[in-house]
Amino acid sequence: MKTRKSNDLLFEQVARVGKAVASPKRLELLDLLSQGEKTVETLASDSAIDVKLASAHLKVLKEARLVEARREGRFIIYRLSGSDIVSLWLNLRSVAEKHLAELRVALDLMSSAPERLTAESRASLLEKARQGEVIVIDVRPEVEYLAGHLPYARSMPLSEIERRLAELPADKEIVAYCRGPFCLMSEEAVGLLREKGFRARKITDGVPEWAAEGLPIEA
Amino acid sequence: MKTRKSNDLLFEQVARVGKAVASPKRLELLDLLSQGEKTVETLASDSAIDVKLASAHLKVLKEARLVEARREGRFIIYRLSGSDIVSLWLNLRSVAEKHLAELRVALDLMSSAPERLTAESRASLLEKARQGEVIVIDVRPEVEYLAGHLPYARSMPLSEIERRLAELPADKEIVAYCRGPFCLMSEEAVGLLREKGFRARKITDGVPEWAAEGLPIEA
DNA sequence: ATTACATTCCAAGAAACTTTAGAATGTGCG
DNA sequence: CGCACATTCTAAAGTTTCTTGGAATGTAAT
Numbered sequence: 001m002k003t004r005k006s007n008d009l010l011f012e013q014v015a016r017v018g019k020a021v022a023s024p025k026r027l028e029l030l031d032l033l034s035q036g037e038k039t040v041e042t043l044a045s046d047s048a049i050d051v052k053l054a055s056a057h058l059k060v061l062k063e064a065r066l067v068e069a070r071r072e073g074r075f076i077i078y079r080l081s082g083s084d085i086v087s088l089w090l091n092l093r094s095v096a097e098k099h100l101a102e103l104r105v106a107l108d109l110m111s112s113a114p115e116r117l118t119a120e121s122r123a124s125l126l127e128k129a130r131q132g133e134v135i136v137i138d139v140r141p142e143v144e145y146l147a148g149h150l151p152y153a154r155s156m157p158l159s160e161i162e163r164r165l166a167e168l169p170a171d172k173e174i175v176a177y178c179r180g181p182f183c184l185m186s187e188e189a190v191g192l193l194r195e196k197g198f199r200a201r202k203i204t205d206g207v208p209e210w211a212a213e214g215l216p217i218e219a
Numbered sequence: 220m221k222t223r224k225s226n227d228l229l230f231e232q233v234a235r236v237g238k239a240v241a242s243p244k245r246l247e248l249l250d251l252l253s254q255g256e257k258t259v260e261t262l263a264s265d266s267a268i269d270v271k272l273a274s275a276h277l278k279v280l281k282e283a284r285l286v287e288a289r290r291e292g293r294f295i296i297y298r299l300s301g302s303d304i305v306s307l308w309l310n311l312r313s314v315a316e317k318h319l320a321e322l323r324v325a326l327d328l329m330s331s332a333p334e335r336l337t338a339e340s341r342a343s344l345l346e347k348a349r350q351g352e353v354i355v356i357d358v359r360p361e362v363e364y365l366a367g368h369l370p371y372a373r374s375m376p377l378s379e380i381e382r383r384l385a386e387l388p389a390d391k392e393i394v395a396y397c398r399g400p401f402c403l404m405s406e407e408a409v410g411l412l413r414e415k416g417f418r419a420r421k422i423t424d425g426v427p428e429w430a431a432e433g434l435p436i437e438a
Numbered sequence: 439a440t441t442a443c444a445t446t447c448c449a450a451g452a453a454a455c456t457t458t459a460g461a462a463t464g465t466g467c468g
Numbered sequence: 469c470g471c472a473c474a475t476t477c478t479a480a481a482g483t484t485t486c487t488t489g490g491a492a493t494g495t496a497a498t
Contacts, residue, residue, distance in 0.1 A: 006325065007329075010325055010329070010401045011250075013319050014246050015242055018317045021241075022234060022240075022485095024234040032317070040444070050486085052488075055445060055447095056486080056487080059446080065319055066314075074494085074495055074496060075445085082313055082317065086312065088310055090312065092233055092236055093233050096232055099284035099301065100235065103233070108228075117343070126318065145341055191401040242456085243464085244456090251458065258474080258475095259476095260474070270474080271457085275456080278476080290475095293466060293472095294474065294475085295463085309461050
C-alpha cells in the first residue's frame with residue numbers, strides 16, 4: 001500500500017531533525033551557536049570537547065540542515081540555518097524544564113539564586129536600565145556581545161571583570177547576564193562582584209530568551 | 220571543575236527529550252496522540268506496528284515525560300503530558316519542512332494538490348463555513364471528532380462516507396480535513412467524493428495545526 | 439614549493455537503540 | 469477460582485551511533 005510507505009517516509013524525515021537533537025553535545029553546540037556564528041575550534045573549546053568530535057557532531061547537524069557552514073580563510077564558520085532553529089532549541093529546553101523534575105533540581109543545584117524573569121520583570125528591568133538605575137553587564141566574550149546584546153547593556157567579559165572593576169559604580173545595582181539559563185558565567189561574575197563589595201545579581205535570560213519574548217536586541 | 224560537570228548534566232536532560240523524538244515511530248505516536256488520548260492497541264494499529272513494539276516506544280516517551288498513562292479497566296490509555304508537547308511536535312515538523320528538501324518533495328509526492336492554508340484563507344474558510352457556503356467534513360474516526368474538531372465541521376469518517384453520501388449536498392463545495400499534513404484520509408475522501416460527482420477539496424490543517432494558529436476548536 | 443594550521447575523512451571498537459519472540463503481570467468476568 | 473484479554477517485561481540478535489587515533493584535504497604564509 002502506497003499510503004503507509006510514503007507516510008513512513010514523512011516521519012523519517014522529521015526524525016532526522018529529532019536525531020540531530022538527540023545528543024547532549026549537539027544540543028550544547030546549538031546553544032552556543034544561538035549566541036552567533038563560531039568556528040569549529042571555538043565551538044570545541046567552548047563545549048570542552050575534541051575538535052574532531054565537534055567536527056563530527058557538526059556534520060550531523062549540517063546533514064539535518066540545522067546548521068550551515070562557510071569557509072573564511074583557513075577557518076570554517078558554522079551558523080544556525082535560521083532563527084527557527086533557535087526557537088526549536090528553546091522549545092526543546094522548555095519542554096524538558098517543564099516535564100523533567102531531574103532538570104529542575106539540576107538547575108536549582110547549579111545556581112544559588114536562580115532569578116527567572118517574568119514578562120513584567122523584564123519590562124521593569126528594561127525601564128530601570130534605560131533610566132540608568134541599574135547597570136546591565138554582558139559577561140560573555142566580546143564577540144558575542146557584538147553579535148547582539150540586551151538594550152543598554154555594556155560588555156564586560158567574565159575574564160576581564162577583575163581588572164575593570166573601576167568602570168562599575170559602587171552605588172548602583174549591577175545585573176549580569178550571559179548565554180542563558182545553562183550558562184554559568186553570570187553566576188561567577190556575581191560571586192566575584194559581591195566579594196568586592198558591589199550589589200550584584202544575575203538573570204537567567206540570555207539574548208535568545210530575550211529575543212524569543214519579542215523584546216528588542218541591540219547590535 | 221563543578222562547572223563543566225553540572226553543565227553537561229543539563230544538556231543531558233534536554234537530550235532525553237531529544238532522544239524521545241529521534242525515532243519515526245515515536246513521532247507518529249505523538250502525531251496520533253495529538254488527536255486525543257488512545258489505548259496502546261489503537262495506537263499500534265493506527266501506526267501499523269506491533270503492539271509490543273508500540274508499548275516499548277510508549278515506554279520511552281513516558282520516561283521522557285512526553286506522555287502519561289492511566290489505566291481504565293483492562294485498557295491503558297496514553298495521552299500527551301501537556302499541550303506544549305503538541306507545540307513541540309509541530310515545531311519539529313515545521314523545522315523539518317522548512318529545511319529538508321527531501322520532506323518537501325515527499326509531501327508533494329503524497330498529495331496531488333496539497334492545499335496549504337494561510338491566515339487569510341483560514342479566516343475566509345471559517346466565515347464561509349459559518350454561512351453554510353461550504354460544508355466542512357471531518358473524516359477522522361468519530362472518537363477523534365468528539366475529542367475536538369474545527370468549527371461548523373460535521374463528522375464523516377472515511378470508512379462511512381460511501382454509505383452516507385446522501386447526507387452531503389451536491390451543489391455545495393465540500394472541504395475535507397483529517398489529522399494534519401501527514402494524514403492521507405482527507406486525500407482519499409476527496410478522491411472518492413469527486414468520483415461520485417461532488418465538488419470537493421482538502422485542506423492540510425488538522426485540529427492541532429488549527430489550534431496552534433489560535434483559532435477556536437469545538438468539543 | 440614547502441610548511442603550518444584548521445578541518446574533515448576513514449576505520450574500528452565500544453556503547454546504545456530497535457525489533458521480535460516468549461514469559462509474566464494485572465484486570466474483569468463468569 | 470480460572471479464563472480471556474491488554475499490556476508490559478525479559479532476553480537476544482541486528483543495526484546504528486559515539487568516540488578516538490591516524491591519514492588526508494584545503495588554504496594561507498614563508
